[in-house]
Amino acid sequence: MSYQTSIHFDPTALLIIKNEVDNSIKLVESAVATLVEEQQLPFGIDDALLQLEQCSQILLLIDLPDIAKIAQYSAELMRKIMRNPQQIITSDIQHLSEGVTTLKCYIEFSCVKQLTIPQFLLQSLNQLELSLNKPLTREGYQIEQQLGGVAPELDLPVQAALEKSEHIHRLYKNCLLKLLTRKTQKLDFEGFKLVGQYISGIAQQTQSEQYWNLVRIVLAHLNDTLLTEPRLRILINLETQIAQFLKQPLGFSASVEDVSDILTLCITQDNQHSDYLRQQLKISDKILSDSELYLYRKQLFGPDQQTIRTVCNLLNDEITVLHKDIEFNYTNFNDERTSEIKQQLQNICRTLSVLNLSNTSQQLAESLKQLHSAQDFQNEQFTQTLMNNLLTALNDLGLLLRQYRSNLLQYPVNNPNIALDRLENAYKTLVHELKALVDLSSQSIISYAQSYDSILIENLGSHFKEIAGAVLFLLHYENLYYAFLNCAEFIEKQVAAEKALEPEQIRRILDVCASADMLLEMLHHHHPIMYRMFDVAFNSSQQLKSVA
Template identity: 35%
Template sequence: MGHQNMSDYASIHFNPTPLLVVKPEIENLIKQAESCINVLIDSQNTPIELEDVSVGLKQTANILKVIDQAILGKISLYSAELIDHIISSSDHDIRYTATLSSSILAMKRYIEFTSLQETRIAYFLLDSLNTLEALLNKPITQEGDIIRAYLAHKSPTVSIEFDDVTPSKYVHQLYKANLSFLLDPTQKRVNQPAFSAVTTHLLNVAKDKPSYSYWMLVHHALGQLEHSFLSRSRLRTLIQIEQNIKQFLADPEHYEATATDVENIVYISISQTDEHATRLKDELGIEKEHISDDVLNQYAHQFYTMPDQSTITTISNILKQEITHTYQEIEMNYQTLTQERFQEIHRQISAIRNVLYILNVKESADDISESLLQLTSAEDIHDENNATRLINQLVQALNNLKIYVRSHTAKILQRVIKNPKIGLDELDQAYDILAQETQASIEFNVDQLVGHIENDSDNALPEHFTASFSELSGASLFLFDNNAIHQAFINCAKYTEELRSKELKLSLDDVKNILNVCASVENNLNAITNKQPIMPKMFDTALTYSQQLKVSA
């Protein structure tokens, strides 16, 4: 197994910009993979595009490694290797197709989750990685692998008081029974007192034995089991403990836990939030940012259930069209609606309300529900007050829907809201119109600049340059909320105005500097269009170019 950093499993608030830059390409690759998987499942035939997916995943693995997403990159690489096996195999083993589908889904979820939360919790990928490793006959990555370097030449332990009890010959059977109960998917509850009783008995047997410190760690880890994040990797550790109990009780004097067993149990211990976990991390010199099981449990539901951005956008767009069409029809025809048409609209609004509930846009859904209860016939909606109230609720639902989409968009991709009184629909419209006008202005001025220098014109510099650059300074500030590009265009405007007033010509270097300022805006406009983060450093560079615009004395 390759070298891993502690940060691979840690919860680190980080800048997701590099991941967001490559996200659109990875998402396109994932869509292609999903399409191929559907063909594999439906027809049992291997689509020719699957080879392209394999190549793409291998390239993606290298990119992810470069941007410090090692575990995600490993899943991408192993998924490609699994595809290679599927292509070369004559029979279509459903295990391979199912594992590939699960791995692609894990990548999709993780990229979406990490981009939105600006938090890296690669532990969520461990189960998918282990499944790939098992199928490809690779060494299984243990959760404790990550702390191996911290345990070198150290014998970590915790010190917890425990009761003196007479060891029972049924300790092993009790652990097996509790483990079976825990592994039962219909139960999956922790009988905490029973696990604690088992470890207390084991400690009494282990007194003055070589494995005492190991069983003390087990006592601590299993004493917190009801609060633990029970991943499949964690459950494998619990299964291994059952085997360890069997071996220990057969020969207590000579039993010693393996290095892997110690690593895994220490990892579980430091993932708790009590004083023993804190002391253990301090003893080993492990970062404070190490993710706890409490944090894993906190984020798990969101990670496993959160819809991806593409799904959110598609659903919201369809719902937006439906809401807009419905309220516009009511607005225009509420006084003349027949009972039959009223019932159809009532059903449409009920469906809209239900989707809003599913999306957790609860405020609007509740308001609409209240109106639907009051509107029982066409005569009710003929009343102007009733119609107006329903229309306003539907319009508000549109804005709340925008807020929902915004809340599921990475922060650095969100458009800046300067005036909270402006509806998000109006804001988006303003952004889109201004972006189009800015792009058109950039293209026009670039063409004019190039033409002016190519024609080696002796004519005075056209007046529109100064006006255009002044307008672009304001537009750029609104679009990008960046002072550097704002000032860069002000510098361009002042310089061209000074040239005009002194009847001086633009030099080739002047044009290059101004073109570089324009290029920074054009590149970042393209980034916004492609749902990628803007690059503020481009604007810093643009400001530097604009500062080189100086009239010779």
């Protein structure tokens, strides 16, 4: 989808500091629990807050200001609570807990999905600001930053003026009250729509005509709008503005902040007006629509990585034990044991369904329909199909776990039908052999630099070609692949022409070798792979290629 181009980001820097941030959040969560239960300060809380504040500064440095602000305000609120632990304000604890929870979920979501969606942070940010008595960040702050303090000129359709009424303000107040008390009916949304039409009609030829036209669009589609606390504040503010406008239509002027708020609501609605405004303001899809936010919200606030890992590991152990039991003992099963196995398998099916592995669950359930007694295990075909379905379930659990882990921290899987354990073993073997080949190649070129004995580099070209294939399989990053291929071709031409390598050429070859060594180091320590650093190796190989 097109919006992914504007909200996509490289989480490498965030992954590097993620463990530190997670540890700080855990300490703060533990401190909050101790404060609530014992009303005293836990040991080490000052160090935890200092660490969280340092993390916020680092988040700011890696261009994630929204997350940084949540971290900073969470630390500030914790310090406020610590000043008087005997008199804890419940709302402060609630806002702090929601703030750090949102921070943790958002960072994990951003690392795994490689997306940044600051809209998710606004409500938690506002709650922290309320507890700290700071000015509230408004719904339209992203638009406001782009506008640069100047309201845009837009070509919007004009609404014909309706018959004059003295009750339009009262109508808005009544509809707003029902909205705030969650008692709205279809007629109330028609009331909002009528208010928007009326106000925009009498705003023609005034300085606020464009603003009220935007308000009309928002109110006309309010029934399809996601109403969060920041957005409800916009609607409450509109009530005051309507009163001011009706009193002095020619003198009313909306601020850039107000215009930005209303523009944001218009843009997040799915209609022809939102498409037009995105084009005019050139914001593409940086600000997601409500329907897109709804889809991502389920992923953001769904089960976290730790929960999924725990469930999958427990289920994995149960399936593994059951598979071995069937494999080695199926000929000796009696009806009682068969009944126990069937119950276990039914429980496994239900858990797989909860994990959204519906196809796997259905395949296993189909096998269970044929299991009635111990005699059914004597059917070799049935037993083999059942065991294959259990192996499929194990594989799918492994694939599910990968979905909750950043792609930058794991090997790619291009064919989900290949058994993950075999693929993992293949990767381990490849990495081990690659390490040996890189070390041998590096040692050969270093020895050559000392003796200039051409025998030392005779096989270097073929070694580099093997390394090229290996790194392509590991990373699917062509620049590193071509870096080794270019070096291989260069070395083979030099050896064939019986030309000695110059010191600068040796240095460039070693640059390429070092890139593979760094790759192996990152894989060994499970660090995020920084692809851009491999461009140095590619550039060095290009220099060699141009000489050859």
